[in-house]
Amino acid sequence: MKHQVFTIPIPKLFSFAECLWFLDRNLDDCMHEVKDGYVRKLLDIKGKPVLIRISEIQKVLQVEVLYGTVANTEAIISYIKEWFDLERDIRPFYALLKKDKDLSVLAEHYKRLHMVGIPNFFEALCWSIIGQQINLQFAYRVKRRLVEQYGQCVTYENKKYYLFPEPEIISTLRVDELRSFQLTQKKAEYILTIAKRLTEGALSKQQIHNLPTEDEMIASLVNIRGIGPWTANYTLMKSLRIMNCVPYGDAGIHHAVQKLKGIDKNNQAAIKALFDAFEGWKTYLVYYLWRSLREPE
DNA sequence: TCCCAGGGGCATC
DNA sequence: GATGCCCATGGG
Numbered sequence: 001m002k003h004q005v006f007t008i009p010i011p012k013l014f015s016f017a018e019c020l021w022f023l024d025r026n027l028d029d030c031m032h033e034v035k036d037g038y039v040r041k042l043l044d045i046k047g048k049p050v051l052i053r054i055s056e057i058q059k060v061l062q063v064e065v066l067y068g069t070v071a072n073t074e075a076i077i078s079y080i081k082e083w084f085d086l087e088r089d090i091r092p093f094y095a096l097l098k099k100d101k102d103l104s105v106l107a108e109h110y111k112r113l114h115m116v117g118i119p120n121f122f123e124a125l126c127w128s129i130i131g132q133q134i135n136l137q138f139a140y141r142v143k144r145r146l147v148e149q150y151g152q153c154v155t156y157e158n159k160k161y162y163l164f165p166e167p168e169i170i171s172t173l174r175v176d177e178l179r180s181f182q183l184t185q186k187k188a189e190y191i192l193t194i195a196k197r198l199t200e201g202a203l204s205k206q207q208i209h210n211l212p213t214e215d216e217m218i219a220s221l222v223n224i225r226g227i228g229p230w231t232a233n234y235t236l237m238k239s240l241r242i243m244n245c246v247p248y249g250d251a252g253i254h255h256a257v258q259k260l261k262g263i264d265k266n267n268q269a270a271i272k273a274l275f276d277a278f279e280g281w282k283t284y285l286v287y288y289l290w291r292s293l294r295e296p297e
Numbered sequence: 298t299c300c301c302a303g304g305g306g307c308a309t310c
Numbered sequence: 311g312a313t314g315c316c317c318a319t320g321g322g
Contacts, residue, residue, distance in 0.1 A: 138319060
C-alpha cells in the first residue's frame, strides 16, 4: 500500500537538523524515534492513532503517513507547526542575542533552532512534575514505564510507537499503582489530581490559553497542588508557547548563566535583568540556555 | 559518603 | 515572607 505523502514549507530561519538534535539528545525519550535524518512519531488525529515520519528534502518538510489514514492533512500540519514552533519569525530574537557579546555565540552555534514543544497539555504537566528535582535520565525512565503501561500503542516494522496516556485512563488509577513507577507519593497524588481535573473538564489547555494575561495563566496553574512557579512556566512555554516564561530558580539556567556570563546563581537581580533585556523572547532565551548545556564539546 | 538534579509543599517563626 | 525540612532516586 502506498503511503500518503505531503510537504510543509519551512521559513528561512528554521533548522530541521537542530530540531532532530534536540529531540534525540541521547536521552531516550519514548515519545518519538529519531534516526537517519527523520523523526517518527505517533499522533492522535481526531481520536485515531496516526504514525508519521518527517524528514527534510529541498527546503521543505516531507511528511509520510506510515500507519493510519487521514481524510485531510490539516490536523497533522497544524500539529507539526505547533510542535516545532514552525511559523515564528525568530529574527528579532537573534537581533537581541547579538546585542549581548556573551550570548551572541548562541545565535551562531544553534543557528535557526526553533523551540520543540510538547503540544499535549497533560503530557507537559506530567513531564514537568516527574522531572522535578531528580536527574533527567531517571525522569525519562519513569516516563517511559508510564507510557508503555498506559499509552495507546501501534506496532510498525516491529517497533512500538506510543501516545501519551489519556487523563481518562490515569484518573482511574490508585496512588499506589502510580507509585509503582517510582513516582514519589506526592508526585503520584499530583498527577492523579490533574488527570481527574482534566477528565472532569475543570482544567483544560484552552481554558488556560484563553486567560488574558500570562500572570493569570501562571496564577491559575500554581493554584493546583504540585504545580509551582517552575512547573507553571515550563508548561506554558512548552505546551502553550507563551513567549515570556522564565522558570526562575531552574538549575539548568543557573549553570548556563554562570558559564556564559559569570553570573552567580544567588544573584537574582542580575538574572532577572538579563531576562528583562529579552522582553517578548524570554522563553527562547531559556530554551537556548538549556540547549547550550548539552553542547557536545 | 556526600552533594546535587530542568521543585514544591508545608510547618514554623 | 523568609527559612528549613521532607520527599525519593540515581549519577558523579
